[in-house]
Amino acid sequence: MSFSPDHENYKEIQISPQVSDAMRDLRAVTGNTMDLNIMNVKICGVDCALVSIEGMVSTVSMSELIFHPLMELEKRGSLKPEDIFSFLTEKSLLAAERKTVYNYGNVIQFLFSGFAVVFIDSLKKAVVFGIQGYDKRAVTIPETEQTIRAAQDSFTETIRTNLSLVRRRMKTPSLRFEMSQVGEISSTDVCMLYLADRASPEIIEKIRSGLSSIKLDTVLTSGYIEPFIDESYDRSVFSSVMTTERPDMVCASLNEGKVCVLVDGTPFCLILPTLFADNFRTMDDYCNKSFYTAFSRWMKYASFFLAIAFPGLYVALVMYHPETFTLKLLLNLAASEEATPYPPVFEVILLVVLFEIMREAGLRMPKAVGGAVSIVGGLIIGDAAVKSGLVSAPLLIVVGITATASFVTPSLYSAVSVLRLVFILAGGFGGLFGLSAAMIVLIANVNAMNDFAVSFTAPLTPFFRSGVKDMLVRDSFKEYEKRQATVEDFRQG
Numbered sequence: 001m002s003f004s005p006d007h008e009n010y011k012e013i014q015i016s017p018q019v020s021d022a023m024r025d026l027r028a029v030t031g032n033t034m035d036l037n038i039m040n041v042k043i044c045g046v047d048c049a050l051v052s053i054e055g056m057v058s059t060v061s062m063s064e065l066i067f068h069p070l071m072e073l074e075k076r077g078s079l080k081p082e083d084i085f086s087f088l089t090e091k092s093l094l095a096a097e098r099k100t101v102y103n104y105g106n107v108i109q110f111l112f113s114g115f116a117v118v119f120i121d122s123l124k125k126a127v128v129f130g131i132q133g134y135d136k137r138a139v140t141i142p143e144t145e146q147t148i149r150a151a152q153d154s155f156t157e158t159i160r161t162n163l164s165l166v167r168r169r170m171k172t173p174s175l176r177f178e179m180s181q182v183g184e185i186s187s188t189d190v191c192m193l194y195l196a197d198r199a200s201p202e203i204i205e206k207i208r209s210g211l212s213s214i215k216l217d218t219v220l221t222s223g224y225i226e227p228f229i230d231e232s233y234d235r236s237v238f239s240s241v242m243t244t245e246r247p248d249m250v251c252a253s254l255n256e257g258k259v260c261v262l263v264d265g266t267p268f269c270l271i272l273p274t275l276f277a278d279n280f281r282t283m284d285d286y287c288n289k290s291f292y293t294a295f296s297r298w299m300k301y302a303s304f305f306l307a308i309a310f311p312g313l314y315v316a317l318v319m320y321h322p323e324t325f326t327l328k329l330l331l332n333l334a335a336s337e338e339a340t341p342y343p344p345v346f347e348v349i350l351l352v353v354l355f356e357i358m359r360e361a362g363l364r365m366p367k368a369v370g371g372a373v374s375i376v377g378g379l380i381i382g383d384a385a386v387k388s389g390l391v392s393a394p395l396l397i398v399v400g401i402t403a404t405a406s407f408v409t410p411s412l413y414s415a416v417s418v419l420r421l422v423f424i425l426a427g428g429f430g431g432l433f434g435l436s437a438a439m440i441v442l443i444a445n446v447n448a449m450n451d452f453a454v455s456f457t458a459p460l461t462p463f464f465r466s467g468v469k470d471m472l473v474r475d476s477f478k479e480y481e482k483r484q485a486t487v488e489d490f491r492q493g
Contacts, residue, residue, distance in 0.1 A: 010104045010105065011108075012103055013025075013103055014124050015103060015107065015123075015124050015125060015126055017121070019049050019119050020047075022126075023051075023119070026038070026051065029108060030108075034054075035055060035056075036054075037051065037052045037053065037054055038051050039051075041070075043070055043079075043084060044073060044078055044079035044083075045078045045079070046081050046084055046121050046122075047121040048084070048119060048121065049118070049119040050116060051111065051118075052111070053111050053112060055135075056111075056113075056132065056133070057114055057134075058131050058133025059133065061095075061133060062131050065094045065131060066129060069092055081120045081121055081122045081123050084120055085120055088118060094129055095129040095130050096130060097128075098128070098130070099128050100126070101125065107128075113189075114131070114134055115129060115132070116128065117129075136156060136157065137157055137158075139154065140154060140156075141153070142154040142245050144245060147283050147284045148287070149284055150248060150283035151248045151283070154246060155247065155262075155268065156267055157264075157265050157267055158264070159262050159264035159265075162247070162262050162269070163191060163193075163262065166247050166250055166251060166254075169248065174195050174197045175193070175195055175254070176195070176196050177191050177192075177193055178191065179191045180192075182211060182214050182225060183219040185217045185218050186219055188219040190219070190261065190263050190264070192211065192260070192261055193254060193259070193260040193261070194258075194260070195254050195255065198256070198486055198488070199257050199259055199487075200452075200488050200491060202452070202453075203272075203273065203452045203487070206229075207229050207259050207261070207272070210228045211228065211229065211261075213228060219263065220266075221265065222261070222263045222269070224263075225263065225270075226241055229241065229261070229272060231451040232448075232450075232456075235445075235449075236445050236449050236456075237415045237418055238276070238412075238446060238449065239274070239415075240274050240452075242270075242271045242278055243268040243270055243271070244268065245268050245269070246283065248283050249271075249283060250269050250271065252286075256484070256487055258272065259272060272451070272452070273451045273452045273454045273487060275457070275459075275490075276446065277459075279409055279411045281297070286474075290474050290476060293473065294473035294474065297472065297473070298472070300408050303405040303408035304405075304408070304416070306401070307408075307416045309423050309435065309439075311348045311352065311398055311399060311420060311424050311427075312424045312427035312428070313427060314344075314348070315344045315424055315427040315428045316427030316428070316431045318333060318344050319427075319428065320431030320432070321431060336394055336395075340390065340391060341390075345424060345425070345427075345429075347390075349421065349424055349425075350391065351396065352421065355399060356417065382396055419442065423435060423438055452487075452491070458490040459471060459489075459490055464485075464489060464490055467485045467490065
């Protein structure tokens with residue numbers, strides 16, 4: 001039989017009954033790659049072979065769970081191939097993960113996932129054992145979603161470690177994990193998580209269908225699959241899919257009837273469907289008293305609108321509505337703007353673009369250098385720009401406040417960055433009328449998002465009394481004892 005991994009004609013071909021032929025086929029499929037380890041051995045008079053990938057299995061586990069039991073089996077004398085197979089699959093406890101495979105496609109799948117494969121002569125099947133031992137990053141504190149009193153662990157790049165972090169918190173049989181492989185070449189493990197008694201079957205089926213429709217060659221991060229499960233991906237600046245690196249946030253979302261998707265190789269989990277209000281919640285909200293949580297959430301809502309509209313509002317008032325300022329403030333603004341050579345709309349766009357450049361530089365550079373970039377940008381360049389008369393001092397303050405406010409809701413930062421420029425242009429060319437028109441378009445776009453029959457602005461529009469209170473403040477835990485709202489409550493139709 002001729003094998004060609006390029007054309008993938010090996011996947012459905014049954015394993016050869018002769019061990020020597022099976023090893024020849026494996027070498028042909030893999031191109032005799034350097035990291036393919038084949039150990040031929042005769043057990044009880046039967047030719048066998050143990051195959052693994054270098055660096056993907058634990059040598060200690062292989063020695064204790066496979067080598068030693070097989071050598072003990074050798075003491076029994078001559079055995080038939082079926083007897084050896086029965087010992088490996090039914091009469092021994094060699095590994096927690098143990099399966100039987102019948103074709104080369106499954107053999108390759110398990111080999112490259114860190115399994116060891118045992119071939120037995122005269123049998124058209126093989127046994128795989130999960131003894132993974134590849135290097136992986138340890139569980140560390142969250143980098144992008146830091147909290148004060150909540151848990152201090154985060155997901156890693158290993159999907160099975162991430163699943164254990166969720167399972168440890170949700171000790172219920174209704175928590176379901178559905179594993180699938182996505183990517184024609186990469187065969188990346190993708191797991192869908194949900195609570196069977198809370199998640200909507202329609203939502204589960206839609207996400208399952210979206211994942212199965214992916215025909216990409218490789219899937220390396222969760223961003224690869226997001227367009228296939230986010231129904232409004234190309235229709236709105238916002239996203240109905242939220243990402244998190246916190247296991248406790250995933251558990252809270254599962255409890256609300258949402259579905260989560262984990263992708264092997266990335267420490268971020270996708271949560272859907274997401275509501276607009278979810279971007280203003282943190283796990284610290286459930287560690288503080290209700291009055292402080294209410295204050296914190298209102299502050300986040302105010303920061304969001306400040307981040308997108310404040311520069312545009314400043315430009316609109318300075319250029320078209322100066323009468324709104326007090327006389328003393330108006331004179332100061334007039335003196336500052338008269339000393340600069342450019343109109344306010346150009347100045348604010350210049351400052352916003354410079355801020356984004358410095359932020360990007362700070363993110364991509366090593367942490368030690370990233371801090372220096374922020375200092376250089378904030379102190380030296382900003383101070384020099386004002387002293388040289390390139391920009392006005394009040395405008396620098398406005399952009400600084402806006403930049404700080406945009407960090408309050410990190411999950412919305414990409415949307416805020418684009419909307420800020422839109423509102424600056426609307427205010428610069430249309431004044432307050434232009435800002436009003438831009439706000440109307442934004443509200444209409446947000447209200448049009450209706451993924452999985454769940455309005456993005458629920459429970460505010462359409463109005464659901466049971467959820468509005470928890471959106472603006474936070475229900476007491478006594479109320480949660482009675483009944484906690486789920487996404488199913490907000491579904492329409």
